[in-house]
Amino acid sequence: MTQLKPIPQSMHFADALLLSSGKSIAGYDLAYETYGTLNADKSNAVLICHALNASHHVAGTYADDEKNVGWWDNMVGPGKPVDTNKFFVIGVNNLGSCFGSTSPAHVDVSTGKPYGSSFPVVTVEDWVNAQERLVTKLGITQLAAVMGGSLGGMQALSWTLQFPDRLRYCVCIASAPNLSAQNIAFNEVARRAITTDPDFYSGDFYAHGVVPERGLRLARMVGHITYLSDDAMDEKFGRERIESLAGQAAYGFDEEFQIESYLKHQGKKFASYFDANTYLLITRALDYFDPAKAFGGDLSAALARAKAKFLVVSFTTDWRFPAERSREIVKALVDNKLCVSYAEISASQGHDAFLLEDERYMNVVRAYFDGVTV
Amino acid sequence: MNPFVLKTIAALVPQGARVLDLGCGDGELLAYLRDHKDCTGYGIEIDDAAVHGCVKRAVDVIQLNLDEGLNLFDDNSFDVVLQIDTLQHLRNAEVMLRETVRVGKTGIVAFPNFAHWPNRLSVLLGRMPVTKRLPHQWYDTPNIRVGTYEDFAVLAAQNNLKIEDGFGIQDDAVIRWQPNWRAGTAVFKLTR
Numbered sequence: 001m002t003q004l005k006p007i008p009q010s011m012h013f014a015d016a017l018l019l020s021s022g023k024s025i026a027g028y029d030l031a032y033e034t035y036g037t038l039n040a041d042k043s044n045a046v047l048i049c050h051a052l053n054a055s056h057h058v059a060g061t062y063a064d065d066e067k068n069v070g071w072w073d074n075m076v077g078p079g080k081p082v083d084t085n086k087f088f089v090i091g092v093n094n095l096g097s098c099f100g101s102t103s104p105a106h107v108d109v110s111t112g113k114p115y116g117s118s119f120p121v122v123t124v125e126d127w128v129n130a131q132e133r134l135v136t137k138l139g140i141t142q143l144a145a146v147m148g149g150s151l152g153g154m155q156a157l158s159w160t161l162q163f164p165d166r167l168r169y170c171v172c173i174a175s176a177p178n179l180s181a182q183n184i185a186f187n188e189v190a191r192r193a194i195t196t197d198p199d200f201y202s203g204d205f206y207a208h209g210v211v212p213e214r215g216l217r218l219a220r221m222v223g224h225i226t227y228l229s230d231d232a233m234d235e236k237f238g239r240e241r242i243e244s245l246a247g248q249a250a251y252g253f254d255e256e257f258q259i260e261s262y263l264k265h266q267g268k269k270f271a272s273y274f275d276a277n278t279y280l281l282i283t284r285a286l287d288y289f290d291p292a293k294a295f296g297g298d299l300s301a302a303l304a305r306a307k308a309k310f311l312v313v314s315f316t317t318d319w320r321f322p323a324e325r326s327r328e329i330v331k332a333l334v335d336n337k338l339c340v341s342y343a344e345i346s347a348s349q350g351h352d353a354f355l356l357e358d359e360r361y362m363n364v365v366r367a368y369f370d371g372v373t374v
Numbered sequence: 375m376n377p378f379v380l381k382t383i384a385a386l387v388p389q390g391a392r393v394l395d396l397g398c399g400d401g402e403l404l405a406y407l408r409d410h411k412d413c414t415g416y417g418i419e420i421d422d423a424a425v426h427g428c429v430k431r432a433v434d435v436i437q438l439n440l441d442e443g444l445n446l447f448d449d450n451s452f453d454v455v456l457q458i459d460t461l462q463h464l465r466n467a468e469v470m471l472r473e474t475v476r477v478g479k480t481g482i483v484a485f486p487n488f489a490h491w492p493n494r495l496s497v498l499l500g501r502m503p504v505t506k507r508l509p510h511q512w513y514d515t516p517n518i519r520v521g522t523y524e525d526f527a528v529l530a531a532q533n534n535l536k537i538e539d540g541f542g543i544q545d546d547a548v549i550r551w552q553p554n555w556r557a558g559t560a561v562f563k564l565t566r
Contacts, residue, residue: 185520330436337392337414
């Protein structure tokens with residue numbers, strides 16, 4: 001099996017993109033990667049949409065950075081469920097994300113300073129509009145499929161509503177038709193952690209040469225709790241204490257339990273590479289996504305525009321985007337007599353399961369993509 | 375699925391019908407109905423391997439536990455709802471029978487007929503039957519609802535369901551004379 005060696009690319013868009021907020025952004029760039037070969041009919045393109053902290057680097061490793069493995073490398077590649085021997089796969093970094101596309105850390109040419117707090121709020125619909133421009137510039141009229149997990153699944157779903165004729169299949173994994181109050185609550189705690197960090201400077205911390213690391217760490221810690229199931233956390237950490245304590249209490253408030261140590265590590269790692277403004281933007285995009293809103297909350301009415309065939313997948317212990325939320329999508333698709341297959345994978349890992357190796361999950365996705373005609 | 379049973383059931387389904395197959399297994403019947411009768415619709419299945427089998431055949435399948443009901447589907451949303459060798463596995467067999475004719479204009483139900491004569495003989499001799507049709511021992515059978523052709527007719531009547539057609543299948547033949555004795559499989563076509 002050959003290993004993918006993608007080369008990150010960037011595409012410039014001079015024309016202003018009108019955003020949901022009414023504002024617009026002009027002269028922006030999107031970072032993207034492609035895998036496999038676009039066929040002569042240009043009918044084998046699959047767009048992969050990323051979630052909160054991922055990027056356009058979906059699969060493979062870089063020639064100059066062997067350890068930098070794509071975030072969905074177990075899913076996408078030669079001989080993998082989304083087989084790059086058959087499909088031309090596109091990974092794109094969303095507008096506002098901090099992995100290469102135009103984002104708050106970039107300099108706004110109109111002011112000569114980083115966007116910071118002036119970067120416009122973007123929505124899932126805005127991202128899809130931006131992705132559509134990229135796909136069009138790549139010469140692709142109709143995508144074979146759009147696929148994503150979690151927030152990426154929302155983008156895939158939104159594609160079927162914004163551009164019903166531009167894709168044949170939609171693969172929506174561990175996602176939801178909108179966030180619950182609890183989801184928004186967790187996002188808000190994370191955002192408050194960032195915005196109340198004195199190093200945040202209302203989003204314009206770049207000029208001060210600091211990063212609101214404390215806020216970012218806390219945001220990641222709370223987020224990470226929601227990605228794991230209670231069982232998975234118990235299995236991985238239980239009530240174990242860090243090694244130096246040899247199982248004993250220290251009668252203090254520094255880290256003692258393994259789970260504390262783990263969250264601290266995750267937070268620290270995250271804060272070293274993720275942009276605070278991007279965190280705010282992406283969580284807000286999550287909060288706002290609600291295609292049924294314009295239809296009085298009727299998701300079936302909202303999905304009446306869709307034409308694609310769907311694969312919906314959920315995981316039984318995912319409490320961030322529970323299986324019931326995926327079933328809401330399935331019901332709305334069934335109400336519209338659309339083609340849909342739905343797999344509910346009993347996995348113990350919670351929301352994270354969508355990124356992990358599971359034979360049943362991989363088998364279903366592989367079989368589904370085998371059936372995608374190009 | 376036995377090819378004769380498959381074709382016999384398929385013959386009860388109108389051309390181009392919208393079909394829901396409860397407990398669809400690996401989607402063989404739905405694939406046949408799609409390929410030979412232009413039918414559309416979905417299968418419902420709980421088993422992971424069977425769901426995978428359906429996706430491999432490009433049969434649309436929805437992974438659900440039927441014992442949780444059919445809330446996903448509106449009244450009259452299918453021309454035909456199939457329950458082929460499914461009824462005997464359901465805890466809420468009666469509720470699901472009503473659900474079958476709620477979401478479907480027509481229900482087609484097939485199940486092993488416990489009153490088939492070899493089964494009767496076995497019980498007469500003091501042992502629960504273990505046959506090709508009912509291959510499990512009494513203590514590990516997944517068939518938690520064992521009933522007869524006649525029992526089903528009574529249950530249908532109790533639920534005010536109209537039996538449009540009823541027959542047995544045995545040894546690749548349709549049994550219309552004394553199916554309760556002579557057939558290992560009971561088949562009913564029902565409407566409200």
